[in-house]
């Protein structure tokens with residue numbers, strides 16, 4: 069594509085704005101600072117000439133690239149999230165461009181212990197000659213998902229410069245709090261007014277995903293019996309010990325993120341707060357099959373009941389909360405959504421890599437809110453860590469793919 073891409077400049081600007089979300093906050097957005105980026109995006113969209121760009125009270129950005137064709141084309145939506153993961157600091161991100169990467173390990177200047185080794189990051193081996201962006205070793209980069217945000221912004225810019233390229237109306241949606249599983253919660257689907265959507269939050273160049281995990285959270289509370297330790301014989305029941313026994317009773321060689329891959333799911337104790345009187349445990353449960361999800365939960369509760377037999381005066385609660393569901397059934401009901409995406413990737417000169425996400429996206433929930441919404445690559449790698457990296461050339465290919473996708477929807481309508 070002959071075009072002066074703006075994705076890199078935008079990306080470098082966006083990653084320097086701290087937008088880390090916070091799972092413990094109850095507000096939307098979970099952190100006010102996410103609005104700093106959302107506000108900037110609205111300003112830049114207005115500057116591009118997108119007159120209806122706006123941020124709502126919850127920090128969601130809505131905007132429209134208006135149709136420029138006579139044809140009736142379904143409204144599609146491109147969606148990315150502005151927040152970064154709570155797992156690694158996103159404050160004072162200092163992006164570094166490693167121009168014309170020639171292979172070998174990338175060492176990050178602020179912490180020589182953080183190395184990006186192509187043996188551990190095989191995708192990097194394919195990027196010889198690319199310009200690789202990393203952080204400096206003290207923070208994550210935030211390519212997840214600011215590479216996607218920058219790509220979508222550049223698509224808006226591209227169409228403003230190329231009125232001769234025909235497309236239907238494209239809705240832009242930037243969400244907060246995706247990393248804490250709430251990105252789609254406050255999306256006003258009616259106001260969005262799109263028929264089909266795409267999150268731009270995928271990893272490898274050319275990748276496309278129409279399947280995510282189904283996900284539940286399980287909260288377990290154990291109430292023990294507390295006594296002065298000097299006089300506790302035969303009376304005290306420690307909630308902390310009961311909780312520890314539950315964790316110890318979990319399978320060692322299966323069931324966990326560290327022992328599963330591919331299409332296997334897992335049961336993952338995620339957080340524990342425990343004392344004598346009370347223990348609170350949070351698990352996340354994941355599987356591509358809803359039936360397996362329920363089976364995991366049944367087995368976990370059975371294990372808990374078993375442990376609690378040894379703590380007869382203590383009580384417990386076991387609460388399952390639905391987080392999101394595998395989008396596949398919804399997306400497969402409208403095959404053109406995936407077909408056109410694959411065609412767009414091919415038209416950009418790439419080999420499509422289709423797969424399943426061992427996680428969720430805003431698209432998983434949006435699909436069940438009436439907006440079938442698979443995921444397209446943005447060129448982000450090593451999510452949520454200080455080793456996060458992205459390739460400038462991949463980001464530009466993401467822009468090209470989205471432009472082609474909008475054109476294909478127009479052509480085939």
Ligand SMILES: [Zn+2]
Nearest residue numbers: 149212213269
């Ligand atoms: Zn993401």
